[in-house]
Amino acid sequence: MPKKPAKAPSPASAKTVLRALAKRPKAAVQKPAKVAAKRPGGPAPADTRERIATALEAIAAHLAATRTAAAPALDLNAADAFVWHPDGRLSTVPRVSRVEIDLLKGIDRMRDILIENTERFANGLPANNALLWGARGMGKSSLVKAAHASINATRKPADRLKLIEIHREDIESLPALMDILRAAPFHFIVFCDDLSFDGNDASYKSLKAVLEGGIEGRPENVILYATSNRRHLLAREMIENERSTAINPGEAVEEKVSLSDRFGLWLGFHRCSQDEYLAMVRGYCSHFAIKVDDEALEREALEWATTRGSRSGRVAWQFTQDLAGRLGVRLSAK
Template sequence: MGAIRNGQKETSPVIAPISTDSALLPLLTRIADALDRLAPPPPAPIDFQAADAFVWHAEGDRLSPVPEVSKVDIGLLQGVQRQRDILLENTRRFAQGLPANNALLWGARGMGKSSLVKSVHAAVNEAAGAAPGHGPLALVEIHREDIPSLPRLLAAVRDSGRRFVLFCDDLSFTNDDAHYKSLKAVLEGGVEGRPANVVFYATSNRRHLMPRDMIDNERSTAINPSEAVEEKVSLSDRFGLWLGFHNCDQDTYFAMVDGYAAALGLTLPSEELHARAVEWAVTRGNRSGRVAWQFIQDIAGQDTTGQHLKPGA
């Protein structure tokens, strides 16, 4: 009913019903259809048993299964025995449901940081004897540029029923990069915290994940230099394990070469193999596990006759 004001009855405005026969209806229908086509499809359900390794794609929040991981047998990794033993034990405990630490593998290029992560994951699953896709651990690689999507990834795997090693290779941050704050909050300081079924492993050439000039610049320009630097370098404190990798000496380099040569079945005399390995390292400017592997690949590729390959290699 209308209200009475100043002796006169006011009536409410009458809204005419929209006719379904209106000429606008076809246009509105086309607009609605167009909007439906523009809207992103809902993310597909994730099959966590599709593989033992996945790659996370922030666009679309997808986990792509990786049927065959590119890895080196853990027994072939030379010069990093201490780092191998520590990371392997930490990963075994995590696979068993025991407390485990996030790990930062930092140091010299080509010394097996990322290879060790993948080899340790494979070794733990192989020891369990589980079928593919049913190992105790799933490895999930996340690219550095997708770090801001980490909360969504954690939400996706939190109640999955599997345990996950999240792996970011070559992690570092530049002067104008604020992604480190997202990672720091997720690793420890967020409200929800890191799920009990997730551990985070990262490799980096930098111990504090920041370029040295970035830290020095904070010391020289900040109002409170100590607090500014602490804000930057405290990210690495979120990793309970710091595993350093350093340039190898010649004996370790030869051990790497010999191990890879044996794995590929090469039978070159040791003196000749080492002499050529030294020459190869000089042309590359350093000695490392990566350089040793590239050298052996080159030798094996040159031996088209097979005279220096063991039968069946």
């Protein structure tokens, strides 16, 4: 069988060998060289050690060059929104993809509650972490981004809220993000869109510790907003499976369901009615100055919703985009 290739030494081991070679007494290096010179053929041991040292230096330099570059110094004044990367970087988002808060129809109660909670937090008053859950396409993530922009609209640069998005798959690095934000001079909304957990995923425990229960706890200048289609952030079959297979079903279920309980504010989003759906469409058309007969608009909007099998803010926006494209209207604010 062919021999497996030897693993290349790590930068740490290469440097250790180099230091050992450098510390050896000079006589210990020269004496074997004189003895070996009398033997015909083959390099002297000193030459061999020199070649090994050179090779190890090259390996160490190559491995050091392939390491991830150190994260640059963070300038929180550079933008109002950032994306967190698990390697410790916060990349700026110069322009957030969002809609105006006045265009969010049919969710007036949830809008008012979230804005009030966010404003209290921005003013340094007690506020709750928020879980926005419910029907897809009803503006959960749009509301978070719109509330952030609405609060910042009248604030000075030094008092502006910072919005930081963390991806679902990076939740385990949340404690590292908290360490960075704890001493920062701003207030932060840490936002996770479409948060849920499946199978044997245990990363939810990192989130639980940050929300409540950890020794350090959540920093006073940080609040967490999350959106999910699931009220308890877990698939129903996961909960039922825990209940049917665990030795103590109640305790097994409580451990996982308790995650959503650590969000002090629950905002439920439900499917909109036909009137609310049409109000969304009319609101978009008015905002973007799309001129169309109201009777024809209603007929086409309802037909569009029927073909999609649902009515929601997302469906209303998709219809508006299609209508504007057919009429040659650009979707830019007035």
